[in-house]
Amino acid sequence: MYRYDEFDHAFVNDRVAQFRDQVARRLSGELAEDAFKPLRLMNGVYLQLHAYMLRVAIPYGTLNSRQLRMLAHIARKYDRGYGHFTTRQNIQFNWPALSEIPDALADLASVEMHAIQTSGNCIRNVTADHFAGAAADEVADPRPYAEILRQWSSVHPEFSYLPRKFKIAVTGAERDRAAIQVHDIGLHLKKNDKGETGFAVYVGGGQGRTPMIAKKIRDFLPEEDLLSYTTAIVRVYNLHGRRDNKYKARIKILVHETGAEELARQVEVEFAELKNTELKLPDADIQAITSYFAPPALEPRAEGWANLAQWKKADSDFARWVHQNVQPHKHPDYGMVTISLKPIGGIPGDATDEQMEAVADIAEEYAFDEIRVSHEQNLILPHVALADLEPIYRALVATGLATANAGLITDIIACPGLDYCALANARSIPVAQEISNRFASADRQAEIGELKIKISGCINACGHHHVGHIGLLGVEKKGEELYQITLGGSGDENTSIGEIIGRGFEPEKVTDAIEVIVDTYLGLRLDQSENFLAAYRRVGPQPFKHALYGNAAAAA
Amino acid sequence: MTDKVLTANRLSDGISVWLDAAGTWNTSLQEAFVARHKEAVEALEATGKQAFADNKVVDVNVVDVEEVDGVLRPLRMRERIRAGGPTIPYAAGYAGLNATRSVVA
Numbered sequence: 086m087y088r089y090d091e092f093d094h095a096f097v098n099d100r101v102a103q104f105r106d107q108v109a110r111r112l113s114g115e116l117a118e119d120a121f122k123p124l125r126l127m128n129g130v131y132l133q134l135h136a137y138m139l140r141v142a143i144p145y146g147t148l149n150s151r152q153l154r155m156l157a158h159i160a161r162k163y164d165r166g167y168g169h170f171t172t173r174q175n176i177q178f179n180w181p182a183l184s185e186i187p188d189a190l191a192d193l194a195s196v197e198m199h200a201i202q203t204s205g206n207c208i209r210n211v212t213a214d215h216f217a218g219a220a221a222d223e224v225a226d227p228r229p230y231a232e233i234l235r236q237w238s239s240v241h242p243e244f245s246y247l248p249r250k251f252k253i254a255v256t257g258a259e260r261d262r263a264a265i266q267v268h269d270i271g272l273h274l275k276k277n278d279k280g281e282t283g284f285a286v287y288v289g290g291g292q293g294r295t296p297m298i299a300k301k302i303r304d305f306l307p308e309e310d311l312l313s314y315t316t317a318i319v320r321v322y323n324l325h326g327r328r329d330n331k332y333k334a335r336i337k338i339l340v341h342e343t344g345a346e347e348l349a350r351q352v353e354v355e356f357a358e359l360k361n362t363e364l365k366l367p368d369a370d371i372q373a374i375t376s377y378f379a380p381p382a383l384e385p386r387a388e389g390w391a392n393l394a395q396w397k398k399a400d401s402d403f404a405r406w407v408h409q410n411v412q413p414h415k416h417p418d419y420g421m422v423t424i425s426l427k428p429i430g431g432i433p434g435d436a437t438d439e440q441m442e443a444v445a446d447i448a449e450e451y452a453f454d455e456i457r458v459s460h461e462q463n464l465i466l467p468h469v470a471l472a473d474l475e476p477i478y479r480a481l482v483a484t485g486l487a488t489a490n491a492g493l494i495t496d497i498i499a500c501p502g503l504d505y506c507a508l509a510n511a512r513s514i515p516v517a518q519e520i521s522n523r524f525a526s527a528d529r530q531a532e533i534g535e536l537k538i539k540i541s542g543c544i545n546a547c548g549h550h551h552v553g554h555i556g557l558l559g560v561e562k563k564g565e566e567l568y569q570i571t572l573g574g575s576g577d578e579n580t581s582i583g584e585i586i587g588r589g590f591e592p593e594k595v596t597d598a599i600e601v602i603v604d605t606y607l608g609l610r611l612d613q614s615e616n617f618l619a620a621y622r623r624v625g626p627q628p629f630k631h632a633l634y635g636n637a638a639a640a641a
Numbered sequence: 642m643t644d645k646v647l648t649a650n651r652l653s654d655g656i657s658v659w660l661d662a663a664g665t666w667n668t669s670l671q672e673a674f675v676a677r678h679k680e681a682v683e684a685l686e687a688t689g690k691q692a693f694a695d696n697k698v699v700d701v702n703v704v705d706v707e708e709v710d711g712v713l714r715p716l717r718m719r720e721r722i723r724a725g726g727p728t729i730p731y732a733a734g735y736a737g738l739n740a741t742r743s744v745v746a
């Protein structure tokens with residue numbers, strides 16, 4: 086993975102020192118809240134319902150064991166013993182004292198981590214496919230490009246005060262696991278007919294109160310033009326984005342109002358100016374960054390095949406876990422392991438300090454010291470020999486992290502919602518927990534198959550509900566919580582925004598409603614190979630409306 | 642008039658607090674001073690403004706409460722959760738809210 090150079094170290098340490106001084110002046114009363122608030126936000130510190138919240142960046146979701154242990158240490162020392170992994174591949178701590186945050190940031194800096202640009206109207210943490218560098222279906226590793234973008238965008242003077250926040254995601258495979266079409270810029274890394282590397286460029290996607298699917302404005306952008314073209318896009322946005330209205334300030338609105346074609350034309354004009362400047366990426370630079378992401382030396386471990394067969398036969402729980410949570414690696418003797426942070430009835434995305442330590446130990450011993458955070462709020466061990474799966478599974482069982490539900494109905498994404506979030510209208514976590522408990526049976530989950538439920542506690546859509554196969558949005562109605570259900574959303578290479586199915590459900594009725602939807606699907610699918618999303622796309626909303634609301638609604 | 646209390650988050654650690662009758666910021670809603678008429682509410686507002694200006698607390702608000710069997714209960718769910726803590730057992734040993742009595746339901 087990328088290692089800080091001297092400049093990076095000095096820069097991050099300076100920022101910690103600067104923030105320490107700002108916090109001291111705030112606590113002494115020298116700085117008023119109005120002056121301090123933007124400063125704390127620039128360092129990832131929010132104020133939530135119960136306490137401050139610290140959001141720490143995990144660039145493209147990649148961590149080593151040392152870093153994960155540091156996150157455990159932060160949870161233990163400055164928080165209440167846990168952290169929340171988010172849909173943006175970051176981690177949030179829910180209880181740090183402002184007076185101690187500078188110390189926490191200094192500790193993080195010692196392992197090359199920080200909280201810079203995790204808030205504010207700047208270019209945020211660049212996200213990438215969590216299986217990057219390992220997936221069997223990958224064309225090229227997206228992380229070197231994500232790292233190049235990270236370096237370019239870090240404290241970029243021109244882009245530190247954009248009309249609104251700006252999110253970039255990169256995938257290196259046809260199968261999009263980074264939800265690039267719901268980002269401000271989505272980059273699909275690919276090769277052209279001549280074998281050259283470049284990107285399909287999508288712009289103007291987003292969730293929030295106005296969900297939009299990004300428009301493709303370039304089929305193939307040569308890799309050397311990555312920064313000049315991205316700069317051109319952000320420059321056009323910076324000039325013309327709607328600064329007059331916070332709710333219309335994202336680039337998606339600009340793309341929508343301007344039209345993708347006209348916007349692409351404006352970008353091309355800027356790009357022509359920038360193309361042959363110092364923003365052009367020399368091959369040597371790309372190679373240099375890429376070398377940081379060289380895959381580990383994977384020895385042949387062919388014995389794993391026989392071992393695996395034997396272990397599976399001996400232990401059906403293990404077999405189920407392998408089937409659900411291990412996916413094919415580029416190397417046939419290896420797999421990619423999803424460590425589910427969705428125990429039945431648990432809090433999606435939360436991990437205790439002990440669990441983080443345990444995963445760090447496992448990664449160090451068996452998985453080349455590498456851990457990823459997925460936007461689905463799970464952890465990933467990207468390189469694992471099949472021959473090591475059994476001991477890894479035992480270690481995960483011991484720490485309560487061996488739930489075999491990756492991609493199933495209990496692998497629910499949920500934002501913090503009204504249990505923590507100052508912007509929330511309704512709770513998300515208890516809803517996720519109740520659904521998880523209702524569908525706890527492993528056999529039932531397997532029967533239902535792939536089904537993504539995503540829950541947000543307000544229209545900001547941090548829980549990705551717009552792209553859930555089943556999405557739940559918490560709203561407040563007459564002082565009570567109510568959950569609106571959307572169906573048919575998807576955040577992959579065939580992105581779609583879910584459709585509102587009808588009136589919302591009270592907290593005590595929402596799990597029943599989910600069950601009705603699931604049973605309706607089971608009743609109408611062609612066979613087990615037709616998953617929920619495919620079935621929904623085939624039959625549309627009517628059968629589900631009918632099942633939920635009866636004939637009158639279905640006819641409407 | 643709806644009963645009201647004054648709430649905020651402590652500057653130094655962000656923890657939710659309520660103004661009590663002794664004029665101190667208390668971590669328990671149940672200790673809060675309840676304003677039952679206009680003048681008392683105005684006094685709360687003035688105290689809140691001053692505490693904010695003195696850099697003791699942030700996010701100062703007057704919120705509606707009702708008293709049920711001697712227990713203060715904010716009218717809005719958001720404020721009930723602020724008072725009771727997350728409604729979920731988030732860490733080993735966490736008992737949730739006030740452990741013995743729920744103010745959320």
Ligand code: HEM
Binds near residue numbers: 170172292506549
């Ligand atoms: C202090 C807590 C949080 C606050 C104040 C917050 C605020 C917001 C706001 C205001 C938006 C809407 C932006 C827009 O539409 O322009 C948003 C979107 C989003 N947030 Fe959060 N959020 C919080 C926590 C989280 C968490 C925990 C996650 C991940 C689980 C997350 C991930 C996202 C994502 C993925 C989006 C939608 C993508 C987009 O920007 O279009 N946020 N957030």
Ligand code: SF4
Binds near residue numbers: 501502507509544546
């Ligand atoms: S979706 Fe709303 S409730 Fe959930 S974390 Fe985002 S801002 Fe908070």
